[in-house]
Amino acid sequence: xxxxxxxxxxxxxxxxxxxxxxxxxxxxxxIPIGDRLQFxxxxxxxxxxxxxxxxxxxxxxxxxxxPNSNTMFVRLGRxxxxxxxxxxxxSHWLNSRSLGQYYNNYVKLR
Numbered sequence: 001x002x003x004x005x006x007x008x009x010x011x012x013x014x015x016x017x018x019x020x021x022x023x024x025x026x027x028x029x030x031i032p033i034g035d036r037l038q039f040x041x042x043x044x045x046x047x048x049x050x051x052x053x054x055x056x057x058x059x060x061x062x063x064x065x066x067p068n069s070n071t072m073f074v075r076l077g078r079x080x081x082x083x084x085x086x087x088x089x090x091s092h093w094l095n096s097r098s099l100g101q102y103y104n105n106y107v108k109l110r
Contacts, residue, residue: 002036002064008094009052011037039063039094048098059100065090074103083107 005011041063044056055063061075065085072085085093085107096102 002038004038004040006040006042007051007053007055008039008091011039012052012091035066035068037065037067039065041099047100050094050097050099052095055094055099057099060103063090063094072107074107076103083109 005014039055039062041060042054042056043061044050044058047058050056059076061077063075064073065071065087066073067087070084070086071082072090073080073082089106093099093102093107
């Protein structure tokens with residue numbers, strides 16, 4: 001089952017309403033809503049406009065996180081890539097000022 005969010009804040013609010021921390025030691029068990037989390041990324045007309053409430057990017061198209069395997073699938077243009085990722089790192093990414101800049105600095109394998 002897949003659950004879709006528009007940004008980190010909607011996910012964190014749901015977890016808070018369930019009285020479960022969105023990150024931490026028990027984060028994997030904190031996903032009673034499905035085994036895949038998708039974060040829709042709106043197309044931004046200007047860079048550096050991402051917010052925790054609504055993910056947006058001129059570069060990143062979509063994020064899909066598999067918490068049971070700590071794996072992230074990211075769509076860049078028409079290509080999909082996967083990376084190992086913790087829920088904490090995902091929260092930093094979705095809360096960053098720029099999804100593309102964060103990807104280039106901290107996610108992209110070199």
